[in-house]
Amino acid sequence: MIESIATRFPESSAAQKKNAVEKTFEFSNAHHDLMARDAKHLLGWRYEPRVIFKGGKGVMLTDVDGNEYYDLTSGMMCMILGHGHPELTETLKQQATSFVHQSSWYSNPWLIEFAELLGSTLPGDLKVINxxxxxxxxxxxxxxxxxxxxxxxxxxxxxxxxxxxxxAAESVTTVGGRENATLGP
Known part of the structure; x- marks a missing residue:
């Protein structure tokens, strides 16, 4: 949808294109308020428009206005099973009743077992996992x-x-262009 707007308005300013995108999405006043608060108080990458999501199910995301979108980002790589996957949700509930988190300064039997499993798949002397x-x-x-x-x-x-x-990771990242030009060693 954004691509077609950019194509339809090639000579338009960035502000005009942003307005065209927002008219296409027709965000509520409450959504616009959250977008402004996000821009004011949170530092980080955001795509325009700053869609504010409140939930998801499977491959779908729902914004604060109730509009649905396909999550084509896999929730930034960690949602390969989709949002609210029943088996994962049940496993998390069961685990949360006994052991939620521990410092990485310590270990546990499951971590050791998983490291051994991963190490067994690696070639040669590559057996240590971080x-x-x-x-x-x-x-x-x-x-x-x-x-x-x-x-x-x-x-x-x-x-x-x-x-x-x-x-260090941003110094080898080309997303962001000129902003990263001075980050290297």
Missing amino acids: FTVTGSEANEVAMRVAHGVTGKYDIVSVIRGLHGGSL
Whole structure:
């Protein structure tokens, strides 16, 4: 829908295109209020318009006005089973009754078992697993390991690839363009 608006109004200003998008979506005043509050109080990447979602089921997301959208982002990579998947929801409920979270400074039998399982699938001497919380962290670890092994700082990254939001991960991310130009070592 946004692509067709940009095509229909090629000579329009960014503000005119934004207004055309918002008219197409027809957000409520309450939605606009949340968009403004989001822009004022939250730092981070947002696509325009700043659609504010309140829930999801399967591959569908619902905004605060009740409009439905296909989630074509997989919830930023972590929703491959969809939103509200019954088996995952039940498993989370069961787990929450006994053990929700622990510091990464400690371990547990399930973590050890999973690390052993993953290690058994890896080639050669690659048997040690480092679990991280985010892709940014995972990429930071990978860059540190690469530097430790090679002694070099050169990193090859994918054009238009999003590698994370930390300083090192953003320095090899091309999403954002000029904003990232000064982040490298």
